[in-house]
Amino acid sequence: MTDFNYTLWIFLIPFLVFILLGLAGHRLKARISGLLGTAALGVVTVLSYITAYFYYFRTAGINDVFRKITVFDSTWLHFTDTLEIKMGILLDPISVMMLIVISTVSLMVHIYSLGYMKGEKGFERYYSFLSLFAFSMMGLVVATNIFQMYIFWELVGISSYLLIGFYYQKPEAVRASKKAFIVTRFADLGFLIGILLLSFNTRTFDFSVLTDPQGTAIAHSSGISFLGLSVTTWSMILVYLGGVGKSAMFPFHIWLPDAMEGPTPVSALIHAATMVVAGVYLVARMFPVYFFAAPAALEIVAWIGAFSSLFAAIIACTQTDIKRVLAYSTISQIGYMMLALGVSGYGGHDGLGFMASMFHLFTHAMFKALLFLCAGAIIHAVHSNFMIDMGGLRKYLPLTHLTFLIACLAISGIPPFSGFFSKDEILAAAFHHNKVLFFIEYAVAGITAFYMFRLYFTVFRGEDRHYHTVPHEAPPTMTIPLIILATAAAFSGFIPFSKLVTSDGKAFQTHIEWGIAIPSVLIATTGIGTAYVMYVRNPSLPGRIISIFKHSYKLALNKFYIDEMYLFITKKIIFRYISEPVAWFDRHIVDGTMNALAIVTQVVSFRIREFQSGQLQKYAFFFISGTILLALTLIYLLH
Amino acid sequence: MNAGIPLSYFLILAAVMFFTGIYGFLTRRNLITILMSVELILNSVNINFLALNRYLFPHKLEGFFFSLFIITVAAAEAAVAIALIINIYRRFTTINVEDVNIMKY
Amino acid sequence: MTLNQLMFILFASIIVVFSILTVTSRRILRAAVYLLFVLISTAGLYFMLNYAFLAAVQLTLYAGGIVVLIIFSILLTSHISLKFEPVEWKKSLFSALAAIAGALITIITILDFTFSATNEAAREVNMRLVGKSLLSVGSDGYILPFEVISVLLLAAMVAAIIIAKKGGPKSTDTQTSNYQ
Numbered sequence: 001m002t003d004f005n006y007t008l009w010i011f012l013i014p015f016l017v018f019i020l021l022g023l024a025g026h027r028l029k030a031r032i033s034g035l036l037g038t039a040a041l042g043v044v045t046v047l048s049y050i051t052a053y054f055y056y057f058r059t060a061g062i063n064d065v066f067r068k069i070t071v072f073d074s075t076w077l078h079f080t081d082t083l084e085i086k087m088g089i090l091l092d093p094i095s096v097m098m099l100i101v102i103s104t105v106s107l108m109v110h111i112y113s114l115g116y117m118k119g120e121k122g123f124e125r126y127y128s129f130l131s132l133f134a135f136s137m138m139g140l141v142v143a144t145n146i147f148q149m150y151i152f153w154e155l156v157g158i159s160s161y162l163l164i165g166f167y168y169q170k171p172e173a174v175r176a177s178k179k180a181f182i183v184t185r186f187a188d189l190g191f192l193i194g195i196l197l198l199s200f201n202t203r204t205f206d207f208s209v210l211t212d213p214q215g216t217a218i219a220h221s222s223g224i225s226f227l228g229l230s231v232t233t234w235s236m237i238l239v240y241l242g243g244v245g246k247s248a249m250f251p252f253h254i255w256l257p258d259a260m261e262g263p264t265p266v267s268a269l270i271h272a273a274t275m276v277v278a279g280v281y282l283v284a285r286m287f288p289v290y291f292f293a294a295p296a297a298l299e300i301v302a303w304i305g306a307f308s309s310l311f312a313a314i315i316a317c318t319q320t321d322i323k324r325v326l327a328y329s330t331i332s333q334i335g336y337m338m339l340a341l342g343v344s345g346y347g348g349h350d351g352l353g354f355m356a357s358m359f360h361l362f363t364h365a366m367f368k369a370l371l372f373l374c375a376g377a378i379i380h381a382v383h384s385n386f387m388i389d390m391g392g393l394r395k396y397l398p399l400t401h402l403t404f405l406i407a408c409l410a411i412s413g414i415p416p417f418s419g420f421f422s423k424d425e426i427l428a429a430a431f432h433h434n435k436v437l438f439f440i441e442y443a444v445a446g447i448t449a450f451y452m453f454r455l456y457f458t459v460f461r462g463e464d465r466h467y468h469t470v471p472h473e474a475p476p477t478m479t480i481p482l483i484i485l486a487t488a489a490a491f492s493g494f495i496p497f498s499k500l501v502t503s504d505g506k507a508f509q510t511h512i513e514w515g516i517a518i519p520s521v522l523i524a525t526t527g528i529g530t531a532y533v534m535y536v537r538n539p540s541l542p543g544r545i546i547s548i549f550k551h552s553y554k555l556a557l558n559k560f561y562i563d564e565m566y567l568f569i570t571k572k573i574i575f576r577y578i579s580e581p582v583a584w585f586d587r588h589i590v591d592g593t594m595n596a597l598a599i600v601t602q603v604v605s606f607r608i609r610e611f612q613s614g615q616l617q618k619y620a621f622f623f624i625s626g627t628i629l630l631a632l633t634l635i636y637l638l639h
Numbered sequence: 640m641n642a643g644i645p646l647s648y649f650l651i652l653a654a655v656m657f658f659t660g661i662y663g664f665l666t667r668r669n670l671i672t673i674l675m676s677v678e679l680i681l682n683s684v685n686i687n688f689l690a691l692n693r694y695l696f697p698h699k700l701e702g703f704f705f706s707l708f709i710i711t712v713a714a715a716e717a718a719v720a721i722a723l724i725i726n727i728y729r730r731f732t733t734i735n736v737e738d739v740n741i742m743k744y
Numbered sequence: 745m746t747l748n749q750l751m752f753i754l755f756a757s758i759i760v761v762f763s764i765l766t767v768t769s770r771r772i773l774r775a776a777v778y779l780l781f782v783l784i785s786t787a788g789l790y791f792m793l794n795y796a797f798l799a800a801v802q803l804t805l806y807a808g809g810i811v812v813l814i815i816f817s818i819l820l821t822s823h824i825s826l827k828f829e830p831v832e833w834k835k836s837l838f839s840a841l842a843a844i845a846g847a848l849i850t851i852i853t854i855l856d857f858t859f860s861a862t863n864e865a866a867r868e869v870n871m872r873l874v875g876k877s878l879l880s881v882g883s884d885g886y887i888l889p890f891e892v893i894s895v896l897l898l899a900a901m902v903a904a905i906i907i908a909k910k911g912g913p914k915s916t917d918t919q920t921s922n923y924q
Contacts, residue, residue, distance in 0.1 A: 616736055621665050621839060628846045635853065641792055643746045649789070650854045652756045656763050656782075658847040663767025665839035666831045671818055675779050676767055678810065682786050685802075693793045695859055697866035700877055704886050706798055707874075710805055711893050715900035717810045721817045722908035728821045 004054070004071045007089050010047050010099065011142070013040050014135035018128050025124030033124035034117075037131055038110040041103070044134065048103040055096045056500055066505035068092040068208055073144050082203055088144035090207060093501040094284055094358055098141035101365045102274050104488070106134050108481035109269040112373055115477035116265055116380060126166060126263070133159035137274050141281060145205035146195050146239075149282070153191070153246065156275050157184050163270060164262040176258035183255040187245020194238030198289075201231055211288040213346065213504075229296055236294035240283060240301055247279025247334045250308040254563050256331060260323040264379060267323060268372030272330050273365035280337040280361055287354060287503060291346045302342020302433075306440045309335025311560070313447040317454065318557040321385045322375050325455055326368070329411070332444060333364050339441065340426040343433035344503065351503030352510065353433070356425030359497040363418035367410040367489035373482055374404040378459060380478070381471035387455070391462035396471040399479050401460050403486040408456045410489045412449035412524045415517075418493035424517045425497075431516055445520050449527030457535040641693065649690035656683035670724045670734040674717065681713045751792060758785040770828040772818050780811045797874060 017040040025033050059069070073088030110130060117126055136155030143149035158181075165177030199205050229237075243249075248256035259271050270276070283290065283301055290298045312331035319325045337357045344353025377400045382390055394401045410417035413424070423445065430438040473479065499507040534541045546553045555561070611622070656679055663676030685706045692702025728734050762781040769775040783806045790799035867873075878890045 614740065617665055621842065624661060624665070624846065625842050628842060628849060631846075631849055635849070641748065641794070643748050644752050644792075646859055647854050648752065648756070649793075651851050652759060652789075654847050654850040654854065655760055658843040658850075659760075659763040659767055661846065662839050662843040665842070666836055667767065668831075669772060669822075669828065671814060671821065672767070672772060672775055675775060675814065678779065678806070679763055679766065679782065682783065682806075686786060686789060689790060689793050689795055689798065693795070695861045696864075698862065698864035700867070700869065700873075700884055700886075703795060703798060703869055703874075704877070704889070706795075707801065708889055708893055710798075710801055711897065714805055714810060715897055717813055718904045719900050719907070721813055722904040724817055725820060726907050734821050 004051060004069060004089075004091060006047060007051055007071050007091065007142070010044050010051070010103075011135050011138035013044050014131040014138065016040075018131040018135055021124050021128030021131060025128055028124060030123035031114075034110075034114050034127050037127035038107070038114060040131065041107050041110045041134060044138075045103040045107045048099040051091070052096050052100050055091055056093075066093045066500075066502075068505075070144055070208065076148075083199065083205075085147045085205060086145055087148050089142045090144040091142065093505060094281065095141045097358060097362060097501050098281060099138065101362055102134065102137050102141065105269055105273040105365055105369045105485075106130070106137075108369065108373070108485055109265045112268075112376070112478050112481040113263075113265045115475045116376055117263060120263075122166070126163075129159055129162045129166070130266075130269070133163065133270060133275070137278075140278060143207070145207055146198070146210065146286075147205045149285070150188075150191065150195055150242075153242065153278065153282075154188065156270075156278065157181065157188070157246070160184075160259070160270050160275055163266040164259045166263055166266065167261070170261065172258075173261040176255075176261040180255040180259045183252055184245040187252050188242050190238040190245075191242025194235045194240075194242065197231060197235035197238065201235065207285060211286060213288045213292055230294070232289070233294040233296050236286065236290055236297040237300060239286065240279075240297060243279030243282045244304065245279070246282075247276050247338070248331050249279065249304050249335065249338060250311055250331075251562065253308060253312065253331050254559075254566060257319075257324045257327040257559070260321070260327050264323065264372060264376035267327070268369045268376070271327065272368040272372050276330060276334060277337065277361050277365070280334060280341065280357060283338065283341050284354065284358060287341065287344070288346060290341075291344070298342050300342075302339050302437060305335045305338025305340075305342055306437045307335070308332070309339065309444045310440055310447075311335075313444045313451065314556050315559050316451045317447065318553060320387050322378065322387055322390070322455065322459070323372070323385055325387075325451060326371055326375060329371075329448065329451065330368055332448060333360070333368065333411070336423070336426055336441065336444070337361055337364070339437060340429055343430050343437060347504040348502075348506060349508050349510075351508075352425060352498075353429035354503040355498050355501060355510075356422060356429050358501045359495075360419075360422035360426055362495070362497070363410065363422045363489070363492050366485055366492055367407040367417075367419060370403060370407040370482065370485040370489050371411070373478070373485065374400050374407065377474045377478055377482065378404075380474055382465075382467060387458045389465055390459040392460070392464040393471060394460040397460075397473050399473055400482065403482045404456065404460065406486045406490050408452045410493075411452055412528060413445055413520060414449075414524055414528075415521065416493065417490055418488075420517075420521070421493035421512070422497075424512055424520065425510065427516050427520055428513045431513075442520065442523060446523040446527040449524040450531050453528045453531035454535055457531055461536050462539070646690060646694040649686060649694075653683040653686040653690070656680075656686070668735050668737060670720075670727070670736060673736065674720050674724070678713065678717070681709055685709055748792070751788070755785045755788045755792070758782070759789075770830065772822055772826060772828070773815070773824060776811060776815050776818060779814070780807055783807045783811065795869060797869060797871060 017037055021028075021033050021037060028036070055066075055069070069091040071089040071091060073086045073090075075084050076087040077085040079085070110127075113126065113130070117123055120126065133156060136152045136159055140149055140152035140156060143152060161177050161181040164180050165173050167173045195205075198210075202210060204210060245252040256271060256276065260267055262271070290301070309332045312328040312335065316325050316328035316332065319328060337360050340353040340357035340360065342353070344351055344355075344357065346354075377397065378390060378393065379385055381393070381397055381400075384390070406417065410419040413420045415421075427438065427441055427445070430441055498510040502508060534545075558564075611618075660676045660679035660683065663679065664673055667673050667676060688702040688706045688709070692699065696702070724734050727739055731739055733739070759782050762778040762785070766775050766778040766782060769778060783802065787799045787802040787807070790796075790802055877884050878886050881887055
């Protein structure tokens with residue numbers, strides 16, 4: 001089992017299921033196609049766990065260093081003798097960790113959807129798209145080279161598009177899917193240019209060459225510079241731009257809240273746990289290049305992460321749609337991960353930030369998927385997305401309440417839940433790197449606790465709302481994933497990540513820095529307390545506070561008018577001053593030239609058509625005149 | 640009986656007759672008159688054949704027989720053409736070549 | 745001027761004048777009659793060339809057959825007093841130019857060319873010879889074209905009957921009115 005050849009099936013099985021359900025799904029019964037997809041993903045999950053077991057505990061840990069294992073790598077496109085694109089499977093600590101995350105959350109979502117999506121039109125379509133997503137996400141994380149990653153990167157974008165637009169009869173869903181696709185595609189343009197620049201500079205796509213700290217790729221990277229930064233730095237910034245788009249960092253965050261129009265389990269899987277962290281994964285994958293060759297780009301990563309986390313946390317406090325709160329919370333938490341990568345060093349204990357980022361990615365995937373699935377259960381019970389329609393649900397949904405509480409405690413960083421450990425590592429890494437970033441993250445930790453418990457208190461405490469039907473607990477297909485994920489969210493903090501997932505593959509010792517941890521727990525508690533006071537004790541308080549900070553509240557409620565700014569820039573500036581002249585040019589000059597050609601041809605043809613009159617006598621006339629001329633020529637001119 | 644008349648006289652006469660036929664063929668609109676022009680053309684060819692046969696190769700019979708065949712062909716052609724013309728007239732109530740045009744375009 | 749020449753000039757002038765009248769006359773029946781004159785004069789030329797048999801064929805077949813056929817069809821298709829519209833001057837001009845140019849070239853070429861006759865003895869073309877040649881093979885044997893011509897005549901006869909026969913319901917008068 002240590003040759004890892006079976007890892008091929010991890011992403012072949014979802015692909016085959018996608019093909020099967022996509023082509024023949026409508027012939028199968030909905031329930032059977034759902035069970036088929038779930039069973040296939042169950043197999044994938046088992047394989048992933050086997051892979052992880054053998055990678056972490058049997059093979060790779062020789063001499064305490066986790067090697068990169070290339071299971072296979074076959075040429076896919078051959079450009080030149082030195083440049084070719086390969087497809088393969090690369091196992092290293094982060095890709096194996098991602099396999100665990102993706103397969104676990106995917107499996108939970110598959111099971112959950114059996115209940116949540118029951119009776120929906122297009123059930124089998126839903127499962128085929130989920131399989132497509134699983135396939136492409138697996139392909140993304142095990143990519144052996146940056147181009148393979150890009151291909152699968154686009155494939156996850158497509159599956160995200162398809163799943164956001166699952167309810168294609170809803171205009172909002174269609175709009176949201178288009179928005180998500182266009183925004184991320186726009187960012188991916190940067191990614192592609194970055195890849196081309198990088199590969200031009202280093203003559204390789206391969207991660208094993210690119211990210212080797214002693215390798216030629218990094219050593220050759222300095223040299224040509226542009227606007228004061230080296231070309232490598234620029235290319236890494238452009239690559240990061242792709243990550244910004246996919247991970248919904250500022251300023252490309254606008255698609256993620258709208259993406260909540262998709263089915264809730266999809267939000268849990270794609271827009272909370274797996275796809276949106278692809279940007280983080282990308283930076284982690286390219287981390288040695290960032291650290292050794294493009295420190296300026298890494299600084300940008302850190303600052304964008306910090307800003308996004310603060311920015312999204314503030315907006316999250318004002319949102320009223322339960323899924324949107326969670327969406328902004330996701331942006332905020334991914335900001336944490338980006339920040340952790342940005343402040344990280346390389347190797348040993350210096351790589352604390354890297355480890356913390358991956359750790360947080362793992363724990364976040366668990367508790368955020370849990371939060372979304374809980375939200376799904378709540379929406380399922382009350383048939384509304386809005387917090388105003390919820391309240392006092394504790395007694396109706398006891399199980400959901402308990403799991404939601406665990407997730408809230410985990411995200412707020414209360415020990416001993418998982419979020420505490422990962423967040424503490426991030427704060428520690430930030431503290432050693434840059435105090436400003438550190439204090440921003442402290443503040444964000446408090447705000448996070450506040451808005452999560454604002455959600456919790458409004459939904460589960462408070463007085464009952466007027467419900468059409470009495471809310472009831474979800475069926476077991478939905479509650480079992482909740483329990484499993486809640487267990488993971490509660491206890492995954494005890495996984496010794498510093499022994500398993502590190503920047504250079506070497507294990508190192510960490511300990512909780514109590515000087516940082518205790519204040520952060522205190523801040524989180526303060527946040528929870530504030531939420532308790534505002535939403536349980538004194539429900540009139542929020543209204544009064546809003547009336548005091550009317551303008552800033554309005555600003556945050558409207559998401560700082562970022563969407564409006566985009567609309568202004570696109571509609572008022574780009575469309576009017578660039579697109580319209582281009583369209584005019586296209587319509588009048590390009591089309592005009594074509595039309596002119598056509599008209600000239602037509603006019604000439606009309607004239608020439610006279611000769612083709614179909615009148616026998618005209619033909620005879622031409623024939624005879626021609627014969628006479630021919631005779632003249634032959635007799636007199638050619639003698 | 641042709642003593643004293645040069646060959647070229649016959650040929651010139653045939654040429655004039657031929658191009659008169661051509662002129663008629665080009666200008667006439669009525670199908671029957673076109674047919675008549677064609678008869679003129681055929682006749683001029685016949686005259687050519689016979690004159691050349693008589694003057695240049697009097698011991699041979701090719702010109703003679705080809706004239707004979709041409710007359711036969713002309714008879715056949717006239718028969719078919721007139722059948723066609725009558726049929727056309729029945730359908731279109733006209734035998735003007737320019738008006739018979741439903742198969743064009 | 746010998747009698748031969750006189751006869752030739754007579755026939756030639758009849759042919760030329762009536763040819764031109766045939767193609768220019770605006771009354772169709774008259775054109776047919778002019779054509780008859782042309783054909784009869786052509787028969788006269790055949791006599792002059794000493795092809796009596798062919799002249800007879802010309803008279804019976806052309807003058808007696810084809811022209812009668814033409815006159816019949818004229819009577820069937822046109823009113824007797826129908827007068828054609830004059831030809832467009834443009835069409836007439838260009839056609840005349842083409843015809844005259846062609847005639848000129850031909851005539852000039854004929855006059856330029858020196859014809860060389862053989863010295864072989866002339867052969868009398870009598871009915872016996874014609875009949876034998878038509879039915880024999882080898883040199884002076886024309887059985888193959890004779891057979892081809894007979895098949896052609898048969899085909900033409902069948903075709904003429906089929907075409908001129910009043911067709912099925914498609915050629916009824918109600919149908920023809922659609923084309924007008």
